[in-house]
Amino acid sequence: MRIEDHPILGKAERGKRITLNVDGEAVAAFEGENIAAALIASGRRVFRYTAKRMEPRGVFCALGRCTDCVMIVDGQPDVRTCVTPARDGMVIQTQVSRREGEATHDLEKEKD
Amino acid sequence: MEKTEIFVVGGGAAGMAAAIEAARAGAKVTVIDENERPGGQLFKQIHKFFGSGVHRAGTRGMQIGRDLLKEAREAGVKTRLNTVVYGIYPGKRLGLVCGDHTEELTSPIIILATGASENALAFPGWTLPGVMGAGATQTLININRVLPGRQALMVGAGNVGLIVTYQLLQAGGDVAAIVEALPYIGGYGVHASKVRRAGVSILTSHMVLRAEGNESVERAVIAQVDEKWQPVAGTEEVLEVDTICLAVGLSPLAELAWIAGCQFSYLPALGGWVPVHDENMESSLQGIYVAGDLAGIEEASTAMEEGRLAGLSAAEALGYLSHEVAETRKIEVQERLAALRIGSFGDGWAMAKKEFLRARCEK
Numbered sequence: 001m002r003i004e005d006h007p008i009l010g011k012a013e014r015g016k017r018i019t020l021n022v023d024g025e026a027v028a029a030f031e032g033e034n035i036a037a038a039l040i041a042s043g044r045r046v047f048r049y050t051a052k053r054m055e056p057r058g059v060f061c062a063l064g065r066c067t068d069c070v071m072i073v074d075g076q077p078d079v080r081t082c083v084t085p086a087r088d089g090m091v092i093q094t095q096v097s098r099r100e101g102e103a104t105h106d107l108e109k110e111k112d
Numbered sequence: 113m114e115k116t117e118i119f120v121v122g123g124g125a126a127g128m129a130a131a132i133e134a135a136r137a138g139a140k141v142t143v144i145d146e147n148e149r150p151g152g153q154l155f156k157q158i159h160k161f162f163g164s165g166v167h168r169a170g171t172r173g174m175q176i177g178r179d180l181l182k183e184a185r186e187a188g189v190k191t192r193l194n195t196v197v198y199g200i201y202p203g204k205r206l207g208l209v210c211g212d213h214t215e216e217l218t219s220p221i222i223i224l225a226t227g228a229s230e231n232a233l234a235f236p237g238w239t240l241p242g243v244m245g246a247g248a249t250q251t252l253i254n255i256n257r258v259l260p261g262r263q264a265l266m267v268g269a270g271n272v273g274l275i276v277t278y279q280l281l282q283a284g285g286d287v288a289a290i291v292e293a294l295p296y297i298g299g300y301g302v303h304a305s306k307v308r309r310a311g312v313s314i315l316t317s318h319m320v321l322r323a324e325g326n327e328s329v330e331r332a333v334i335a336q337v338d339e340k341w342q343p344v345a346g347t348e349e350v351l352e353v354d355t356i357c358l359a360v361g362l363s364p365l366a367e368l369a370w371i372a373g374c375q376f377s378y379l380p381a382l383g384g385w386v387p388v389h390d391e392n393m394e395s396s397l398q399g400i401y402v403a404g405d406l407a408g409i410e411e412a413s414t415a416m417e418e419g420r421l422a423g424l425s426a427a428e429a430l431g432y433l434s435h436e437v438a439e440t441r442k443i444e445v446q447e448r449l450a451a452l453r454i455g456s457f458g459d460g461w462a463m464a465k466k467e468f469l470r471a472r473c474e475k
């Protein structure tokens with residue numbers, strides 16, 4: 001949920017409206033905010049699944065330190081979404097991290 | 113291009129204050145920070161600070177942040193943003209990553225002010241989405257302006273736990289309770305009363321036992337604990353929360369100081385392993401200074417004063433300040449620091465800092 005009015009910070013100033021493609025669905029975002037903020041605002045909690053046990057992970061540090069929030073962004077895996085600005089038309093996919101030595105790939109392929 | 117005489121790594125309260133002091137004295141200073149804008153944690157601190165007038169009590173952290181950036185600009189401090197320092201090598205060479213390229217830079221003096229990272233707490237279910245650092249929550253609500261969930265459980269009643277709880281309420285969120293394993297509240301009384309007045313109960317001698325949920329947190333199970341932190345049978349309680357915030361302390365972000373080869377000391381009152389430093393904030397390595405949370409977890413106001421000390425000492429070492437002038441200025445800062453380090457927390461900090469000086473003298 002977005003915080004519009006705030007007793008101390010006032011009204012939120014946001015950039016231009018943009019649209020992200022997240023796992024094939026359109027998600028509204030604002031220019032200038034990071035990908036994770038837009039995804040959390042849209043109600044998403046799971047950002048990736050771990051390699052061995054396919055456990056879900058989401059935002060943990062929001063500072064770019066823990067790498068729990070990594071996703072595949074425009075084809076590139078392991079992008080820390082909490083410190084990466086959202087851009088119009090970005091294609092974002094839930095990431096499944098593979099075991100060491102194997103390439104990281106996306107959920108769709110996993111299902112095939 | 114003019115050659116930088118001091119690289120400051122980290123543009124938070126400590127790094128900016130250090131840069132301002134050194135640049136005002138005439139040194140050529142560049143601050144390197146991995147973020148898009150400097151300020152470190154200050155911009156998420158939307159509450160008023162306390163302390164005395166000279167410590168800018170009553171001013172909100174974010175305003176102090178804005179003032180520091182303005183002062184830095186006026187003093188001629190340069191900034192390199194979106195740049196991560198990944199290592200320090202012999203000869204004071206800094207390894208930088210900026211976008212898709214790397215770079216190596218060197219300067220006669222380096223000031224490390226990399227801040228802290230939040231401690232985690234492991235319990236069954238702690239890796240579920242919805243469990244996050246209290247600082248992460250603070251970043252989401254005050255910087256990104258999004259709520260992480262509908263209702264939260266706060267773990268830890270130190271200052272960060274109390275402040276972030278209150279800020280969640282201000283942001284329109286809901287907090288079911290604060291649990292604290294200790295039998296008492298660690299944070300300041302004023303913060304605790306504010307939270308209580310807002311209707312959030314602080315459960316001391318309570319712990320989170322586990323987080324439950326399918327793909328993300330759907331509930332938390334808490335229980336009362338005895339003095340050995342063991343759950344008391346029959347006191348389990350289920351809270352319908354979708355977010356669990358961990359406010360269980362900070363640790364100095366000391367990787368760069370380790371890589372550089374600085375000597376360390378283990379001081380629990382200051383957050384764990386801390387690089388040893390003298391009263392000028394110089395580490396065990398000549399020309400490498402440390403300040404702020406990296407030099408021991410305290411508060412934003414102490415971080416700024418330590419930064420000033422480091423900046424003044426660095427300017428003196430470069431010959432921009434005479435010994436007499438530098439000493440007079442440093443004594444002023446030391447006095448303000450001493451005033452900040454009184455009270456229940458402060459005494460511990462002051463003692464721990466004295467340990468360092470003793471360690472240095474024995475060397």
Ligand SMILES: Cc1cc2nc3c(=O)[nH]c(=O)nc-3n(C[C@H](O)[C@H](O)[C@H](O)COP(=O)(O)OP(=O)(O)OC[C@H]3O[C@@H](n4cnc5c(N)ncnc54)[C@H](O)[C@@H]3O)c2cc1C
Nearest residue numbers: 122124125126145146152153197226227247404405411412
């Ligand atoms: C989440 C959180 C909440 C806090 N809340 C409060 C509070 O409410 N009130 C209070 O008094 N104190 C609070 N503190 C305590 C803290 O002492 C002060 O807030 C103060 O900001 C510390 O200043 P600093 O300059 O040492 O670190 P920071 O403000 O953290 O600044 C360090 C900067 O260095 C950057 N950095 C680190 N490593 C690198 C690298 N390798 N390369 C490039 N850049 C790097 C970081 O991104 C950051 O911008 C909080 C701390 C945290 C972590």
Ligand code: FES
Nearest residue numbers: 060062066067082
């Ligand atoms: S949440 Fe930790 S890196 Fe993004």
